Amino acid sequence: MPQHDDGRAPASAPSATSESRLRTANRSQVLELLARSAPVSRADLAQQTGLSRSTVSSIVQELLGSGEIVETTAGALPRGGGRPPSLLTVNGSPGTRVGVDIGHRHVRVAIADLAGARLADREIRLDADNSAVETIDRAAALVRECLAEAGIDPKTDRILGVGMGIPGPVDPHGGIVVSPILANWMDLAPGDELARRLGVPVRVENDANLGALAEFAQGAAREVDDVIYVKASSGIGAGLILAGKLYRGVTGIAGEIGHVRFEDNGPICRCGNRGCLEKAFGGARLVELLQPAYEETLSVERMLELAQEGDIRVNRILDDAGRAVGRVLADLCNHLNPALIVVGDTMRHSESFVLGIKDSIDRFTQPDTAAALDVVPSELGDDAGVTGALVIADATAPD
Ligand SMILES: [Zn+2]
Structure with a gap:
């Protein structure tokens, strides 16, 4: 996000969303500078960020109001025998995000x-589809281990919040899983469950949506306001950023392209429909189709290694899968006219x-839709999900 000297969006009729995006970026810049430096004055903040004094002043008022920063005179030098200027600093320890x-x-x-510097980063293998409660228990334990590794005591140190992604749709109003796509999590509010175990607020979001937010904030979709992030691995999903804002739909199911009807008489899908795109061309199905031709046991990861080794059978089926997913995306693009499709998760490795x-x-x-549209692999790769979770972690950050 480029900054402008006057702290405002470019003169060419900025939309409300790009204004709000710029304001969010400016706010983060001010907060991060305060977190990294000794107490500073408003004037120094303006000078060091390159923002106008009025922009800095308005952001400072907001941050003082939310209690994220405080005023102090400690360390301030009096000017000509007068009162020392009031300096600004973060309230308590700078705080971490999970x-x-x-x-x-x-x-x-x-x-x-x-x-944004990573203080700890760990992963465990487990099948989240089996038991929601066990998965959330394990996630809470892993958070505690990572906090300990980072030297953070949750009782005394400041945790700004926790962001969590799950591999299924989440109702944006109650944070409840409302779709049989993640059957064993139905009617559960995973954010509330994790918050109860950790004692800090948790914001929860669908994983493809988090990939979209991550690429939008820090990856291939920086400075792009209309983006489809495709999360393709054993399953297929998508996250939509429209006019600079995540689009969830009424019940949080927007972007579930894997469950668009692809074959009229296809097999029954976990979502309850039949003939879904994911059933026909998700990674799990591609492995099933390829397996009879191989003596070794295949997986999505092994299939993608074979593709990179130039295996012609694998590449042929990945080309078919890309065309099928592209066929569904083409209709979505005709409706939405996005500027960018970012292909994420493991399938990004397949050219x-x-x-x-x-x-x-x-x-x-439509020809002009295609001409205005790029298709690129994810920049953040396997980091997209956890990066998106960190983006939404700050409970005080704007939605
Ligand atoms: Zn389905």
Whole structure:
């Protein structure tokens, strides 16, 4: 996000969302500077951030109001015998953020300071589909281990909040899992469950949405306001950033492209429909299709290694899968007219898959839609989920 000397968005008729995005970026910049430095004056803040005094003043008022920063005269030098100027500093210890990324086969936890530096980062393997309660118990234990590794005592040190991603849709109003896509988590509020175990607020979000937010904040979609993030591995999902804001839909299920009807008489899917795209071309299905041709036991990861070794059978099926996913995405692009598709999770490693998506986009979208659209692999890669969780972790950050 480029900063402007006057602390305002560019002159070319900024939208409300780009204004709010700029304000969020400016706010983070001010907070991070305060967290990293000795107490500073408003004037020094303006000078060091390059923002205007009025922008700094308005952000400072907001941060004082929320209690994130305080005024102090300690360390201030009096001016000409008068009162020393009031300096600003963060309230208590600068604070850390906790990101929890729950996938179908793993739980990963990262602890980051205000400036985004990772203080701890650990992952365990487990099947989250089996038991929601056990997964949340293990996630809470891993958070405690990571906090200990980072030298943070949750009783005395400041934890700004916890962000958590789960591999299924979450109702944005109650934080409840409302879809049989994650059957064993149905009717549970995973954020509340983890918050109860940790004693700190937890914000929960669908994992593809977190990938979208992460790429939007720090990855391939920086400075792009209309983005589809495709999370493709054993399953297929997507997160939508529209006009600079995450779009969840009424019940949080927006972007579930893996559960779009692809074959009229296809097999029954975990979501309750039949013939879903994921059933026909998700990584798990591709492995099933390839397995009879191989003596070794395949997995999605092994399939992608074979693709990189130039295995022609694997690359042929990944090309088919890319085209199929691209076919569904092409219709979505005709409706939404995005600027960028970011292909994330393990399938980003397959050039055939990404090129297959591009081919279908070019073939099935309106020519001007395709011309305005890029398809690129994720920049954050395996880090996207936990990065997105850290982005939403600060409970005081704007939605
Ligand atoms: Zn389905």
